[in-house]
Amino acid sequence: MCGIVGYIGRRDATPILIQGLKRLEYRGYDSFGIATVGSAIEVYKKTGRISEGEAGAADLHGCTGIGHTRWATHGEPNDINAHPHTDCGEGIAVVHNGVIENYSELKRQLQGRGHTFRSETDTEVISHLIEENYDGDLLAAVNATLPLLEGSYAILAIAGETQQIVAARDASPLVLGVGDAEVFAASDMTPLLEYTERVIFLEDGDVADITPDHYTIYHDGQTVERPIELINWCVEDTRKGGFAHYMLKEIYEQPQSFYETIRAGINDRVRQMVMEAGEITLVACGTSYHTALAFKYLAESLCSIPVRVELGSEFKYFTPPLRGLVIAVSQSGETADTIAALKMAKSRNCPTLAITNMQGSTVTRIADETLLMRAGLEIGVAATKSYTAQLAALMQIVNLRCEGAFDDILSHAHLAIGDILLQDVREAVALCSKAEHVFFVGRGPFYPVSMEGALKMKEISYVHAEGYAAGELKHGPFALLTGETPVVAVCTPGPTYGVMASNIKEMKARKAPVIALGVAGDTELAEIVDIFIPIPNTHLLVQVLTASVALQLLAYHTACALQRDVDKPRNLAKSVTVE
Amino acid sequence: MQAVILAAGEGSRLRPLTRSKPKAMLPVANRPLIEYVIDALLENGIRDIVVVVGYRKEDVIRHLNKLDAPIQVVVQERQLGTADALRAAESEITDDFLVLPGDNYINAESIARIRKEQNAMLVAEHPNPSNFGVVVIRNGLVREIIEKPEDAPTFTVSTGIYSFKPDVFSYLQTNEIPDALSAMIASGRRIRAIPADDWQDAVYPWDLLKLNSRMLKGITPEIAGTVDASVIRRGTVHIGTGTTVGPNTVIYGPVTIGSNCNIGPNCVIMPDTSIGDRVVLEPFTYVADSLVMSDVTIGSHSRIVSAVFGQGCILADHTTTYPSASFIEVGGRVQKEEFGAVLGDGVRAAPFTTFKNCIAGNRVTIEGGKTVVGLIEDGTRVM
Numbered sequence: 015m016c017g018i019v020g021y022i023g024r025r026d027a028t029p030i031l032i033q034g035l036k037r038l039e040y041r042g043y044d045s046f047g048i049a050t051v052g053s054a055i056e057v058y059k060k061t062g063r064i065s066e067g068e069a070g071a072a073d074l075h076g077c078t079g080i081g082h083t084r085w086a087t088h089g090e091p092n093d094i095n096a097h098p099h100t101d102c103g104e105g106i107a108v109v110h111n112g113v114i115e116n117y118s119e120l121k122r123q124l125q126g127r128g129h130t131f132r133s134e135t136d137t138e139v140i141s142h143l144i145e146e147n148y149d150g151d152l153l154a155a156v157n158a159t160l161p162l163l164e165g166s167y168a169i170l171a172i173a174g175e176t177q178q179i180v181a182a183r184d185a186s187p188l189v190l191g192v193g194d195a196e197v198f199a200a201s202d203m204t205p206l207l208e209y210t211e212r213v214i215f216l217e218d219g220d221v222a223d224i225t226p227d228h229y230t231i232y233h234d235g236q237t238v239e240r241p242i243e244l245i246n247w248c249v250e251d252t253r254k255g256g257f258a259h260y261m262l263k264e265i266y267e268q269p270q271s272f273y274e275t276i277r278a279g280i281n282d283r284v285r286q287m288v289m290e291a292g293e294i295t296l297v298a299c300g301t302s303y304h305t306a307l308a309f310k311y312l313a314e315s316l317c318s319i320p321v322r323v324e325l326g327s328e329f330k331y332f333t334p335p336l337r338g339l340v341i342a343v344s345q346s347g348e349t350a351d352t353i354a355a356l357k358m359a360k361s362r363n364c365p366t367l368a369i370t371n372m373q374g375s376t377v378t379r380i381a382d383e384t385l386l387m388r389a390g391l392e393i394g395v396a397a398t399k400s401y402t403a404q405l406a407a408l409m410q411i412v413n414l415r416c417e418g419a420f421d422d423i424l425s426h427a428h429l430a431i432g433d434i435l436l437q438d439v440r441e442a443v444a445l446c447s448k449a450e451h452v453f454f455v456g457r458g459p460f461y462p463v464s465m466e467g468a469l470k471m472k473e474i475s476y477v478h479a480e481g482y483a484a485g486e487l488k489h490g491p492f493a494l495l496t497g498e499t500p501v502v503a504v505c506t507p508g509p510t511y512g513v514m515a516s517n518i519k520e521m522k523a524r525k526a527p528v529i530a531l532g533v534a535g536d537t538e539l540a541e542i543v544d545i546f547i548p549i550p551n552t553h554l555l556v557q558v559l560t561a562s563v564a565l566q567l568l569a570y571h572t573a574c575a576l577q578r579d580v581d582k583p584r585n586l587a588k589s590v591t592v593e
Numbered sequence: 594m595q596a597v598i599l600a601a602g603e604g605s606r607l608r609p610l611t612r613s614k615p616k617a618m619l620p621v622a623n624r625p626l627i628e629y630v631i632d633a634l635l636e637n638g639i640r641d642i643v644v645v646v647g648y649r650k651e652d653v654i655r656h657l658n659k660l661d662a663p664i665q666v667v668v669q670e671r672q673l674g675t676a677d678a679l680r681a682a683e684s685e686i687t688d689d690f691l692v693l694p695g696d697n698y699i700n701a702e703s704i705a706r707i708r709k710e711q712n713a714m715l716v717a718e719h720p721n722p723s724n725f726g727v728v729v730i731r732n733g734l735v736r737e738i739i740e741k742p743e744d745a746p747t748f749t750v751s752t753g754i755y756s757f758k759p760d761v762f763s764y765l766q767t768n769e770i771p772d773a774l775s776a777m778i779a780s781g782r783r784i785r786a787i788p789a790d791d792w793q794d795a796v797y798p799w800d801l802l803k804l805n806s807r808m809l810k811g812i813t814p815e816i817a818g819t820v821d822a823s824v825i826r827r828g829t830v831h832i833g834t835g836t837t838v839g840p841n842t843v844i845y846g847p848v849t850i851g852s853n854c855n856i857g858p859n860c861v862i863m864p865d866t867s868i869g870d871r872v873v874l875e876p877f878t879y880v881a882d883s884l885v886m887s888d889v890t891i892g893s894h895s896r897i898v899s900a901v902f903g904q905g906c907i908l909a910d911h912t913t914t915y916p917s918a919s920f921i922e923v924g925g926r927v928q929k930e931e932f933g934a935v936l937g938d939g940v941r942a943a944p945f946t947t948f949k950n951c952i953a954g955n956r957v958t959i960e961g962g963k964t965v966v967g968l969i970e971d972g973t974r975v976m
Contacts, residue, residue, distance in 0.1 A: 255658030256646065256666025263658075266651045273871075277835075277853065425871075429888055429905040429939070435651070436613055 016097070017041035018109045018188075019205050020080045020170040020179050023196025023226050027079035032068050034198070034205030035083045039064060040393055041111075041201060042085025043582055045096035049107035050079035051172050057107060059096035063582075077226070078177050080170040082109035088117070089134030099138040101145030102130055106152075106173045108144065110137040111201055112166035112186035120162065136165075144171060153223045156180045157235075160221070166350075170199055181222040187348050187376060190214040190222060190229065192242060197224050202346070202372065204391055207247055214240045215374035243374060247391055254393075259580045261394030261474070265566050266435060269428035271399045272559070274388035275406035276424050280414060284383045287365055288411050291339035293320040295364075297329050297355040298343040301397040301469060302404060306343050307462035308558055309408040315458070317415035326351030333358055340364045343408075345392065345400040347375025356380050369407045371400050385410075394581050396474050398566050401466065402431065402559055409555055423553045430550045434560040439567050442529045442545045445500045446568065447575040452477055453491065453526075454565070455484040456504035457514055459558050463504060467565030474583050475573035484510075484517045497525040502568070504531045504561050505539055508554065518542060529568075531561050594708055596639050597682045599753075600627050600695030601647025601669040606923060607798050609937025609954040609971060610903050615648045617695035618656060620886060621801060622808035622867050623831075623849045625656060627695040629808070634691075635662060636701035637708055643685045644695065645669050645678045674768030675753070683762050692770065694753040694794075698804060702790040707756045712777070713785040715754040717792045724796050725750035726771050728786060735784040738771045752792045797923055798935040798952065801901050805884045806865035809847035818852070828864065839876070851887065875910065883914075883933075892944065899933040900948070903955065906936050909944040917950045921968055937971065 017038025021027045031048045046067070047059025052075035060067035064083065082097035089095040098107040114120070117136035120143065125131065129142045140159060147158035152173040166185035172178070181188060181199050191198035191206030191213050198206050199222075203213050214231075216222060217240070221232045231238050257263040280288070294313070296306035303325055310321040324334065326342075326349060333355075340359035344352045347370035356377060359366050368381035371389045378384040389403035406424070413420040446452050452471055454464035465481030472479045482491060484503065495501070501521050505514040518528055519542060532539040534548035547568075549560040573580045604616025611619070617627040627644070634642060640662060646653045647669040657664045669681040679692060689711055693699065699715075707715050714735060716728050722745035729737040730749060738751060755770065764773040764780075774784060795801045814829045818836035828846025832838065836850055839857030844850075848862050851870035856862070860874045863881030868874075872885055875893040883900040891897060892910035900914040914933030921928050934948035937955035942948075945962035953959070954971035963975055 253658050256644075256654035256664075257651070257658075262651070263655070266655055426888065426905070432613065432904075433939075436649070 016085055016111045017083045017201045018080065018097075018111050018168060018170055018199070019082075019201070020109075020181065020199035020224075021196070022078045022177065022179050022224055023193065024077060025196065026075075027077050028071055028074045030198075030209075031079050031081035032064065032071060033208070034200060035064050035081045037205040037393075038083050038201055039582065040395055042083055044084045044086045044091030045093070046081070046083040047096045047098055047109075048074060048079055048081035049098040049100070049109075049172060050074045050076035051175060051177060052076040054175065055100060055104055055107050055172065057098055057100060057104075059093055059098070061092050061096065078172060078179060080107065080109045080172055080179065082111075087113060088136045095133045095135050097135075097137060099133060099135065099141045101141045103145065106141050106144050106148060106171065108137060108141040108169060108171045110140055111168045112184075114139060114163055114167065115165035116163070117165075140167075140169060141171075144173075148173060152176065152178055152180050153221070156182060157221060157232075160184075168201060177225060179224045181216070181224060183216045183220055184218050185376075188216045189374070190216065190224070192229070195226055197226070197229055199224070202348070202375070203245055203247075204393075207245065207391070211245050212242045213245055213374070214242055216240065217379070245373070258574070259394065259570075261396055261398060261570055261580050264392055264394050264399045265563070265570060267390070268399045268402045268563060269432040269435070271387075271389040271403045272406045272431055273425075273428040275403045276410065276427070278386065278388050280385060280410055284367060284385050285414060287339060287367060287383055288414055291319065291365075293322070293338035294341060295322045295324060295334075295336060295338065295359070296341045296343055297324050297326050297352055297359070299326045299349050299351050301401050301466060302343040302345065302349075302352075304462045304466040304469065305401060305404040305408060306341075307465070308405060308459045309412070311459040311462070312409065312412050312555065312558070313415065316412055319415060324355070326355045329355035330358055333362075336362045336364050338364065339367060341367045341369060342377050342381060343369045343404055344375075344377055345371045345389070345397055345404070347372040347377040349377075353377060353380065369404060371403065395583055395586050396470055396569070396580070401562065405559060405562075412555075420553070420555060423555055427556045427559055430552050430556045430560050431563055433550050434563045435567070437547060437549075437564060437567065439547060439564065439571055442502075442547060442568055443571040443575055445527055445529065445545065446471070446477060446572045447475070449477060449498060449500050451494065451499045452479040453487070453495075453499060453501045454479060454481040455487055455501060455517070456481075456561075457484050457510040458508070459554070460504040460506070460561060463558055463562050463565065464502070466562060467502060467569065470566055470569035471572065473586060474569055474580050475576055475578055476583075477572060477576070484514055487517065488520070492524070495521060495524040495526040497527070500527045500529055502529045502531070502565070503543075506531075506533055506549070506554075506557050506561070507536075507551075515539065515542070531564055533557070594639050595641040595643065595686060595688050595690040596634050597679060597686070597690055597692050598627060598630055598642060598644045598695040599675055599678045599692065600653055601645050601650070601672055601678050601681075602696070603648040603672065604696055606796055607801075609952070610798055610801075610901065610935070611648075612938050612955045612971075613649060613904065614652045615646075615696070616795075618649070618652050619696070619795075619801065620867070620869060621698075621795075621804050621884070622812055623851055623869060624808070626698065626795075627653070627656075628660070629698050630693055630695055631660065631662065631664070633699050633701040633704050634693075637704045639691070639704070639708065641688075643667060643682045645681050647672050647678070675770040676765040676773055677768040679770060680762065680765055686759050686762075689756065689758050692753075692755045692757060696794075697753065698791075698793040698808065699752065699754060699789065700791040703752075703754070703792060706787050706790065707754065710756045710785055710787065711758050712782055713756045713787050714774070715752040715789040715792065716749050716786045717752050717789045718748045719750045720748065722748050722750045725794075726753075727751075730786045733785055735774065735778060735786045737778075738774055740769075740771060749786075752789050752794075754789070754792075797928065797930070798901055799899075799930050799932040801884055802865075802882060802899060802932065805867055806847075806882070809849060809865055809867065812847060812849050814846075818854075821858070824857075833870065869904070897933070899931070901935045903936055903938040903940065905938055906940040906942075908940070908942045908946070911945045912942055913947040915947055915949040919950045919967065921950070921952065923952075923968075
């Protein structure tokens with residue numbers, strides 16, 4: 015769950031690598047490092063954020079280099095465990111994303127043969143293995159090393175004084191960017207967008223031999239051609255511009271990303287797959303799990319398809335009996351648990367559909383079909399626009415099964431999202447930023463909306479927050495309610511309005527301050543609660559969106575009030591590429 | 594040379610159109626006003642641009658991020674006045690600089706006239722000087738600035754465009770720039786008055802129509818999207834990507850149509866019309882001399898003339914806007930101006946609604962075949 019980047023060309027490699035690592039920082043930011051081919055291999059590595067330590071890398075020379083930003087799995091984050099890792103003679107440097115499962119065994123063998131290890135990482139075995147096999151031909155040395163490795167990897171290796179990078183992937187993502195007499199490599203395409211729009215998605219088992227003018231891709235020892243794909247994302251996505259945080263920028267991009275996803279529609283093959291499904295199982299993690307749950311409520315109530323939602327991390331080991339369509343939902347398309355679950359579903363001969371934001375990502379290769387969401391690049395660790403774009407994709411499936419009954423509602427939903435962005439949530443922020451615990455409650459589709467609201471709150475503001483189905487509060491959590499635990503309740507017109515309103519009164523009776531999200535003009539509700547946040551009075555589908563966005567704003571502004579590092583919350587990384 | 598563009602103010606006299614965006618972001622010929630100002634600066638080689646944002650700042654910032662020019666953004670927390678806004682940019686200023694309002698049109702030639710000056714202001718003639726700072730000039734130098742006088746001594750007004758040296762910050766005692774100019778004049782500084790070549794402001798919503806027709810003269814012809822072979826086009830017409838224009842539609846330029854719209858069949862779009870993104874014009878609808886913002890739907894058999902429609906209006910079939918003149922009170926001033934309709938965001942009208950010299954606020958709903966006249970408050974339901 016790290017990010018790797020490589021550059022080979024005519025330019026000075028260091029600034030490009032540093033810039034690329036900054037783009038990949040969302041994958042991990044415990045420590046970082048780069049290595050270049052100068053007069054010999056030159057290495058610089060450092061604990062902490064890239065922006066704090068990048069100055070030290072300025073003395074590195076050379077037009078060929080590799081870099082790494084780390085989210086520690088093996089060995090604590092410190093300068094020594096940071097990548098790149100070199101061999102005994104410091105003639106070879108390697109960066110690696112993934113986990114080498116048999117590393118302790120390999121390490122013992124290598125130590126037995128006299129190799130000296132400096133770090134506690136699994137990666138260091140790779141550089142020593144390459145060293146053993148190296149006699150001036152890096153490609154051959156890497157090829158000899160790979161069969162010994164068990165686990166997942168995306169590797170970039172450089173050696174001695176040769177202007178060459180050897181790249182290899184198996185079960186971890188790796189993308190090449192093809193420029194003009196220069197080649198880039200990275201864990202995903204985000205660092206490449208500034209330099210080229212032509213990318214190659216490597217496949218598992220591929221090894222690429224890269225020089226400034228040329229690259230050759232091998233698979234099982236044979237030369238293979240991989241298609242160059244054009245990426246139409248713009249650099250604008252990578253710019254924070256005048257926004258204080260990427261997250262805020264991405265919150266405000268939601269009307270557009272939602273609309274784009276709706277507009278892109280569903281292709282005929284996916285359409286057929288959805289129409290034929292007798293039941294649907296969704297597999298997802300984190301925020302995607304919440305969108306999947308919201309889909310369950312909407313699809314079951316509006317178009318009566320049975321829907322089951324499973325956590326990716328549980329699914330692999332406790333696979334339920336499967337029937338019907340399996341949909342994997344993952345923003346990055348690289349979530350390890352979701353990928354494993356998808357493979358499992360395939361092995362059971364279920365039709366599989368991936369819903370992802372990343373063209374060419376691993377889930378798109380495994381699933382039979384892909385429904386791409388059009389959120390554009392999301393950099394903030396807390397998912398915002400990818401959440402609403404996922405809902406857009408899933409709501410289209412609901413709409414499809416309802417024979418287009420919601421066409422008009424979905425094509426205008428972005429306006430309601432735009433409206434809720436004008437909402438002032440300062441009063442509610444003042445309440446939440448003083449609290450130690452916040453409860454989020456709702457019923458029906460607003461239950462997952464509440465869970466997502468709570469997730470946003472805890473992940474970026476570090477205020478303890480829990481989302482509950484409103485009726486469940488009385489089965490235990492009620493004991494925690496005091497005058498200092500705000501409850502955020504979503505209460506919109508519909509069959510649950512009455513019972514929700516009496517739930518709110520019960521909470522008020524325990525002196526808990528209540529922040530209610532209700533439809534604009536609901537004065538009755540506004541009177542019984544402490545703070546009323548109006549959302550546009552529209553269709554249920556749109557209320558799910560606007561309520562979610564209001565809760566994003568609440569979490570964001572609470573985190574800002576508490577002076578948290580919103581874009582890089584502690585201990586988290588954007589895509590979880592380890593189990 | 595640096596430039597500071599002031600884009601923090603709401604432009605409250607343009608309500609209801611400024612609900613979701615500041616005046617500087619109002620689209621004219623499908624581009625926000627501020628973009629014309631930035632263009633004029635870039636044409637003069639001024640690339641070091643600071644934009645002061647405040648009211649609905651996210652909308653401005655998002656747009657600036659899309660531009661090629663690297664633009665520095667600073668935030669004015671409370672909209673107290675132009676001098677206060679300028680103070681927000683003080684830390685970014687290292688050189689002589691221009692100050693420009695982000696919500697007026699100015700051409701490149703005007704900026705060329707002032708950019709070489711130190712301590713100068715651009716002035717222009719205006720038929721209604723009482724809405725502006727009136728400037729008294731002697732021997733090419735500013736003698737006095739009278740803010741929004743009842744009886745203006747001359748027709749010469751300030752365009753709000755100045756050329757300053759960094760030491761101007763020591764004169765910013767109040768929250769308004771004209772006060773600082775008065776202080777500079779009082780202390781013996783010479784401030785040159787330079788006539789602008791082409792400058793236009795939109796004070797009231799209906800002024801946008803004039804500005805729109807002015808800006809449409811500068812559009813480039815381009816036909817993206819899907820245009821049926823039977824469509825008749827004349828003059829300069831711009832049609833964005835993803836837009837479909839159905840059979841037998843007639844478009845007489847200058848007309849600009851945004852992306853992902855659905856026009857026709859059998860619509861007529863006459864000159865001086867801008868149509869935003871994702872707009873639907875149902876069959877047999879006629880639009881002339883109008884500014885239609887994004888996400889608007891206009892039903893069949895409608896006749897839309899001299900109208901400004903805010904984002905997301907949904908107007909059913911047989912909607913008519915009927916230009917006429919009556920007295921309307923806006924911003925404490927009674928005005929008489931001829932136009933058809935100004936609708937805020939998200940106005941909904943039932944079939945057979947006629948708007949006659951009407952300003953309808955945001956989210957106004959009009960039910961069943963009414964003729965509506967005059968000013969209607971936000972959120973009103975007309976039954």
